Amino acid sequence: MDELWPSKPTEGFAGVALPVAGLDRLIPMHLHVSASGQILGIGATLAKIVGGARMPTASSESGQHFFDLFEVRRPSGVTEMVHVRCHEGKRLHVALRGGGAEFRGLAVADAFGGMVMNLSFGIGVADAVQAHALTDADFAATDLTVELLYLVEVKRAVMDELQRLNLRLQGAKSKAEEQALTDTLTGLRNRRALDLGLAQAVLSAQPFALMHLDLDRFKQVNDSWGHAAGDKVLQVVARLLSGETRSGDLVARVGGDEFVILMPGMADPSRLRAVATRIIAALARPISVEATMCQIGGSIGLTVSTHYETPAPEVMLRDADLALYAAKHAGRGQVVVFSKDLAMGEGTSADGPAF
Amino acid sequence: MLGLINRALEDFLKRRHGSAVWQRVVLRAQLPFDSFEPLLSYDPALTETVIRAACVELGRPRESILEDLGTTLVSHHDRDGLRRLLRFGGVTFRDFLHSLEELPNRARLALPDLHLPTIVLEDRGGGQFTIRALPPFAGAGFILIGLLRAMADDYGALVLLDMMPSEREEDVISVLLLDEAHSEGRKFDLALRAS
Numbered sequence A: 001m002d003e004l005w006p007s008k009p010t011e012g013f014a015g016v017a018l019p020v021a022g023l024d025r026l027i028p029m030h031l032h033v034s035a036s037g038q039i040l041g042i043g044a045t046l047a048k049i050v051g052g053a054r055m056p057t058a059s060s061e062s063g064q065h066f067f068d069l070f071e072v073r074r075p076s077g078v079t080e081m082v083h084v085r086c087h088e089g090k091r092l093h094v095a096l097r098g099g100g101a102e103f104r105g106l107a108v109a110d111a112f113g114g115m116v117m118n119l120s121f122g123i124g125v126a127d128a129v130q131a132h133a134l135t136d137a138d139f140a141a142t143d144l145t146v147e148l149l150y151l152v153e154v155k156r157a158v159m160d161e162l163q164r165l166n167l168r169l170q171g172a173k174s175k176a177e178e179q180a181l182t183d184t185l186t187g188l189r190n191r192r193a194l195d196l197g198l199a200q201a202v203l204s205a206q207p208f209a210l211m212h213l214d215l216d217r218f219k220q221v222n223d224s225w226g227h228a229a230g231d232k233v234l235q236v237v238a239r240l241l242s243g244e245t246r247s248g249d250l251v252a253r254v255g256g257d258e259f260v261i262l263m264p265g266m267a268d269p270s271r272l273r274a275v276a277t278r279i280i281a282a283l284a285r286p287i288s289v290e291a292t293m294c295q296i297g298g299s300i301g302l303t304v305s306t307h308y309e310t311p312a313p314e315v316m317l318r319d320a321d322l323a324l325y326a327a328k329h330a331g332r333g334q335v336v337v338f339s340k341d342l343a344m345g346e347g348t349s350a351d352g353p354a355f
Numbered sequence B: 001m002l003g004l005i006n007r008a009l010e011d012f013l014k015r016r017h018g019s020a021v022w023q024r025v026v027l028r029a030q031l032p033f034d035s036f037e038p039l040l041s042y043d044p045a046l047t048e049t050v051i052r053a054a055c056v057e058l059g060r061p062r063e064s065i066l067e068d069l070g071t072t073l074v075s076h077h078d079r080d081g082l083r084r085l086l087r088f089g090g091v092t093f094r095d096f097l098h099s100l101e102e103l104p105n106r107a108r109l110a111l112p113d114l115h116l117p118t119i120v121l122e123d124r125g126g127g128q129f130t131i132r133a134l135p136p137f138a139g140a141g142f143i144l145i146g147l148l149r150a151m152a153d154d155y156g157a158l159v160l161l162d163m164m165p166s167e168r169e170e171d172v173i174s175v176l177l178l179d180e181a182h183s184e185g186r187k188f189d190l191a192l193r194a195s
Helices: A020-026 A044-050 A081-086 A122-131 A145-179 A191-204 A218-244 A269-284 A313-329 B004-017 B019-028 B045-058 B062-075 B081-087 B093-110 B140-155
Strands: A030-033 A039-042 A070-074 A091-096 A102-109 A115-120 A208-216 A250-253 A258-264 A287-289 A292-294 A297-304 A335-337 B119-125 B128-133 B158-167 B170-179
Touching (some): A020 A030, A039 A044, A081 A115, A102 A122, A122 A145, A145 B081, A191 A250, A208 A218, A208 A269, A208 A313, A218 A250, A218 A269, A218 A287, A218 A292, A269 A297, A269 A335, B004 B019, B004 B045, B004 B062, B019 B045, B081 B140, B093 B119, B093 B140, B093 B170, B140 B158, B140 B170
Antiparallel strands (some): A030 A039, A091 A102, A102 A115, A208 A297, A250 A258, A287 A292, B119 B128, B158 B170
């Protein structure tokens, strides 16, 4: 058939004549299509993928028609060989009819009015290699597909490892938070640090004092100026408490606006009262937060270890709390030192206004 | 240096000898932690410290520990990743040997901070090869020997491997490839099923 196997190249056509096997080695996913659309040749790798495509052999009259086996999805309207010619040298999106494989393609004219088309998998290459059980030998020696597959696998391995690292870091972070001794808002010690400090104080057999401080009118700050202002006030209070205590004292924030101060080596009620009074005086000064002045105050209940035969942390905390309750009951801005009367519920023994 | 190699050693010791042995190595090496993160960086000197501690704890010479480590890296079936990545190097064991020179670049493609020493392969003909590399720490060449032995099995090739006297501080490994298709070897599909 003249049309299928023209013997004369198009006039003025200078090109390269290649044996089919050579073309196959260079471009194992090529198609050679006649001007009428019949498949004259197909690369070994592409043949493997197409599977059932009938090839022109000496015995077969003609190959299958390109558009019977493939469809050109993009650009649209490419349904005949003349259309393919119009898109010579441009990227085509080609799919196997009946599904199973999609390719990007590039077609150029041969010397006889037909086209040579090269196909590749594009980004779906890993799935295609898997689906068609392709091997290294199915790709040209210059093809970077195998390197791409290597990279896909490397990326997956590294991502998996990073994910594991993130999980471990997350675990370590929550563990660290659990073990933290600092109140993140104020930088003071937290409840856990207080418990540890108290246990140590009890073991040390040295006298110590425990102050329980509760802010007055703090709720109003939060309600009127918002939580951001409330947080700022707490930070100012924290600085103030640190300033009014010794470096060996432990100042802990144990609740929203509640603080406990552990003072090792300190058991003299009059000195303690003086310290507490100073703190309350300082708290009574208005605190400026941005454009507003916040007026708060504080009440303190305190107890000393020498009150007890064997001081126990939980008992002392409770007693300091009882004293604080009494202080609040007696009016704001008070200091109350715990006594047995308080424990028996015999009213308050407030020492009167502290300032 | 990335913790990858330290972690490989850690995993190897734990798997082969148990967590208790690893804990003793940690104590002996005075590590401030008890596990390496493969993708975090560590002081290169730590690798030497850990290897030394492992030698004492196991009462084994470093050469044999490191060679075992190299073998385990690719032959352990739970961890198919490295074996597969190495198999991308070539279709036959001979191809694979030739791909060793690309290994540092391939490693850098995976992790830019992973610096493997330059590997030079000399094909002396008749199935004889010489591999030269500057070891990042003493005995590192034995990891490569262990790894090559396991990869030969993987390809189904029969090889003889020997550590030669070092030259200019470089490890020199001699490879004698006796039979490229000695056994079936393990299967290698180019694309892994997405899991």
